[in-house]
Amino acid sequence: MHRATLVLLVLLLAALPASAGWWPSFSPRTLQLEVGDQTSVEVHAVWSGLVDYGNGIHWTFRSDDSWVATANASVNDQGSHLVPIEAVGPGTARICLGNSGDSCYVTIFVRCGEEAPVRAAQPVLRAELHQPVTLSVVTPIAQRTHFTWFRGRMGDRSQPLDAASAEITFAPDAYDAQYVWVSAVTSCSTSSAEFRIDVPRPRQHAVRH
Incomplete structure (x- = not known):
């Protein structure tokens, strides 16, 4: 013992x-x-x-x-x-x-707790051709969210943009409506937001004869 x-x-x-x-x-x-x-x-x-x-x-x-x-x-x-x-x-x-x-x-x-989806701070913007505009999303958990940005309509991942934060600058390179969207992923949720950037065409002046 x-x-x-x-x-x-x-x-x-x-x-x-x-x-x-x-x-x-x-x-x-x-x-x-x-x-x-x-x-x-x-x-x-x-x-x-x-x-x-x-x-x-x-x-x-x-x-x-x-x-x-x-x-x-x-x-x-x-x-x-x-x-x-x-x-x-x-x-x-x-x-x-x-x-x-x-x-x-x-x-x-x-x-996991409840996480509100991201939303576009300004979903529709007006811009000039080749002039950068700021696109940003609103979320209280940006510091622990992975952002991936794409050009095109929401869900189209064929044109990724070189950006990974809650705010980016985008310079439209064509007239009319341009679209950009962002995917926001955390360890508990996935959400997305879309932006429309309207680029007006130059006015056509009437030619006098």
């Missing part, structure tokens, strides 16, 4: 971080978030009651899946520290010690 206890103690010690005299304590240990949420958890060092090897506290905590949630913090003392967290995409992530997936302390569950 004593031998089994000794073996178990040795295994526990081997599994502890280098600063075995201290353990990280997190609060809370479980989070339920929606994509885009930002929050934090608190961590502080707790005396383990075991041998202090004199290595001090040198911990770095990271998310094990940054596509789901980001988290990064360093702890070098016994005080309380906040670990900032941002929910990035649906799924499950954990906050772990270093790059190890074995010593993890917080579980983060991320789900």
Whole structure:
């Protein structure tokens, strides 16, 4: 019996971080978030009651899946520290010690929330031939949206434009109605918006005979 206890103690010690005299304590240990949420958890060092090897506290905590949630913090003392967290995409992530997936302390569950579709700030514009106009979409989540712009009617991907932001400039190269549309994709939704750029033809002056 004593031998089994000794073996178990040795295994526990081997599994502890280098600063075995201290353990990280997190609060809370479980989070339920929606994509885009930002929050934090608190961590502080707790005396383990075991041998202090004199290595001090040198911990770095990271998310094990940054596509789901980001988290990064360093702890070098016994005080309380906040670990900032941002929910990035649906799924499950954990906050772990270093790059190890074995010593993890917080579980983060991320789900999709409601996301309003993008809309054109000005869906119909008037422009002059070869003169640039500004096309922009309105969305509160532009920072986590991937934009792809195309020339043509909505759904036509045959003429992609070199742009990837919520606002672009476009110079029409023909008269009459020109069309541009944008696809907006997040980890939870897809939407689109279309623009019509009207380019009037020059007036024909009557010729006197």
